[in-house]
Amino acid sequence: MKRLLIISIFVLTASALWSQSDHSKIKLDCSFCHSCEKPTKINPCLKACPREEMITVYHTPSQGPEYLIINQFEKFEDLYEPVNFSHRAHSEMAEMSGGCELCHHYNPPGSIAKCVDCHDVNRLRADLSKPDLKGAYHRQCIDCHRTWNNNVACADCHELKSSGKTAAKIKPLSASRIHPEIIEPAKIVYETETSEGKFVTFYHNEHTQLFGLECSNCHKNESCASCHKVDDMKSIKLTVEEKHQACINCHKVENNCSYCHSNKTLEPFDHGTRTGFQLKSYHQKLSCVNCHAKPKAFSGLNSKCASCHGSWSVDNFNHKATGLILDEIHAEFDCDVCHSLDNYSKPGCDACHEDMTYPKFKPGRILRN
Amino acid sequence: MNKQNRRDFLKSVTTVGITAAGLSAAAPTKLNAAPENVLSEDRMGVLVDTTVCIGCRKCEWACKESHGMHAGDIEDYDEKGIFNSRRRPDHTGHTVVNEYENDKNRSLPIYLKVQCMHCDRPACVSACIVGAFSKKESGAVIWDDSKCIGCRYCMVACPFQIPAFDYHKALEPDIHKCDFCFDRTKNGKLPACVEICPVETLTYGKRSDLIQVARNKIKNYPDRYLDHIFGETEVGGTSWLYLASKEFEKLDFPKLGKNPAPGVSESIQHGIFAYFIPPIALYALLGGIMWISKNRDKSEGEAH
Structure with missing residues (x-):
């Protein structure tokens, strides 16, 4: 009897520890998921699924399953055949609009939660706070599908059992992306309703190529319809705030309307005209983030060279890189002996040599102009 | 079922009349045709979330199918052209879905299922002169067509204009309306429309629980819903409750006060x-x- 007791205590302790093992890596307050103080395996008292927070498991579309067969209702009296669901195609599309959590809106620690873990298979149930499984599945599919294709015919996803047809088999997918390459617009001119500053010129190519933004930096909550049903989307009336949101996320322009709004279409971005700091030679080759350390917020930098190049000295700077190899005498001097102004532009010689001027007289051997 | 003949009717009227006279003489102010005795705390209801409905009209098909009416082919219900006109429940179908414009997003119209609201204080029960209508403990307002004499007072009394009449039938015409699938729910089944709804626009449960569910939805998604549960208090409360993103008057709901409809008609009738x-x-x-x-x-x- 004693032995039995010891064994059972051991088993209980081990199982309790095992049930905790998944939780060790989680940096969350217990109350984020559990509603009671001491959750147990039998009564975990989990809170209703939070929609905003995805807790664990992120992976690329190719790491997820290629396709799934949704047949949870086969054991019930169901009018329809199971659904063949192309998971990979959908997860790739979701990358442009909310990611995995667009559908997997809640995932407790550990493996990927199935819909049925939270959503009851029975419609006649005690907890009415969440939709049942059938409702949850249909809402996930139809809520997106109807935005770009108002047809909600059942046979689009599953055939009637009585029809004798079965759902189309999913074609094997290639390793490459399923969505064809998206052709980016170069320039879009928005005509606004304001009388002053009627036009907003938006250079899409600059944002993606020059400023180094990823698609998903701006296209966060994109619906398929925004590309596939452009006419319908035009009928959606956005508030003034919503229209500005995409831009003011990065451009903190406060009340300076003329930053974007103009009476004519604007020229492409030019560092010299916009900031007064003309980019020449080396700077021209750099991408914005090389200097503007904070991506997306290219706030003004000090135009003094030393603010970026403060660490340059005779010891660590190879003057050859400028196209001029300094001769022995000049190589000894500190930088500011010749470059007395706060920029490293080509210096004059008159601080030391009254009768010499650059570039007629050179302090070394020139490699290129 | 046998229809009652003229003699039976006169008999029942006399009985009702004498009883009523006796009652009114004894306690005239306490007479109330809405049967409060069967208004159970645990009565069931349905919460209709109109922001979820996709207008597939499967509820119409299931309703007809379960009531032995001509339902036709389920695939025919995908036809969208039917939304070009507003329809009302009638003798061919006890529930219909209508389409309304969505001001927030024109490409996603609002769909609205219409059927009997199953009032807690039903005017039809009060108006029925032969006592064919009754409010059941489950919340359902049903009627006994063996008692019905076809006077159509219920049609006039209903604040939602729900009961319909078989005008096409010369002999033994019937009153038609949603019966909250009384026979199905009695046997532990869901109402047919609730069972088939793919997106669970229709949530079936205890009315008190549904009000809580609806309140939570309004609290959690204030941009999605108007702060109004239609049917919570209208005409004394109804078993069917509605949530919407657009003003209920614009969805063809009548603007009704909190007082039960029988209160108005009875006070006039009794007052005289x-x-x-x-x-x-x-x-x-x-x-x-x-x-x-x-x-x-x-x-x-x-x-x-």
Whole structure:
């Protein structure tokens, strides 16, 4: 009897520890998921699924399953055949609009939660706070599908059992992306309703190529319809705030309307005209983030060279890189002996040599102009 | 089922009349045709979330199918052209789905299922002169077509204009309306429309629980819903409750107060005959007129 007791205590302790093992890596307050103080395996008292927070498991579309067969209702009296669901195609599309959590809106620690873990298979149930499984599945599919294709015919996803047809088999997918390459617009001119500053010129190519933004930096909550049903989307009336949101996320322009709004279409971005700091030679080759350390917020930098190049000295700077190899005498001097102004532009010689001027007289051997 | 004949009807009317007279003499103010005794705390209801409905009309098909009406092919219900006109429940279907414009997003119209609201204080029960209508403990308002004489008072009384009549039938026409699938729910099944709904626009549960669910939805998604549960208090409360993103008047819901509909009709009906004063007053008035005209005749006669 004693032995039995010891064994059972051991088993209980081990199982309790095992049930905790998944939780060790989680940096969350217990109350984020559990509603009671001491959750147990039998009564975990989990809170209703939070929609905003995805807790664990992120992976690329190719790491997820290629396709799934949704047949949870086969054991019930169901009018329809199971659904063949192309998971990979959908997860790739979701990358442009909310990611995995667009559908997997809640995932407790550990493996990927199935819909049925939270959503009851029975419609006649005690907890009415969440939709049942059938409702949850249909809402996930139809809520997106109807935005770009108002047809909600059942046979689009599953055939009637009585029809004798079965759902189309999913074609094997290639390793490459399923969505064809998206052709980016170069320039879009928005005509606004304001009388002053009627036009907003938006250079899409600059944002993606020059400023180094990823698609998903701006296209966060994109619906398929925004590309596939452009006419319908035009009928959606956005508030003034919503229209500005995409831009003011990065451009903190406060009340300076003329930053974007103009009476004519604007020229492409030019560092010299916009900031007064003309980019020449080396700077021209750099991408914005090389200097503007904070991506997306290219706030003004000090135009003094030393603010970026403060660490340059005779010891660590190879003057050859400028196209001029300094001769022995000049190589000894500190930088500011010749470059007395706060920029490293080509210096004059008159601080030391009254009768010499650059570039007629050179302090070394020139490699290129 | 046998229809009651004229003799039966007269008998029942007499019985009802005598009982009513007796009751009103004893306690005239307590008479209330809405049967409060069967308004159970645990009565069931349905929460209709109109922001979820996709307008697939499968509920229409399932309703007909479960009530032995001509339902036709389920695939025909995908036809969208039917939304070009507004429809009402009638003898061919006890529920219909209508389409309304969505001001927030024109490409996603609002769909609205219409059927009997199953009032907690049903005006039809109050108006039915043969007691065919009753409010059941489950919340359902049903009627006994063996008692129905086809007077159509229920149609006039209903604040939602739900009961429909078989005008096409010359013999034994019936009243038609949603019965909250009384026979199905009695046997532990869901109402047919609730069962088939793919997106669970229709949530079936205890009415008190549904109000809580609806309140939470409004609290959690204030941009999605108007802060109004239609049916919570309208005409004394209804078993079917609605949530919407657009004003209920614009969705063809009647603007109704909180007072039960029978309260209005009953107070008029009962008021006319209260303490028999109005008939006495009428006779007194007529008597007065007679007396005056008699005197006038007399005086005119003397003048000649």
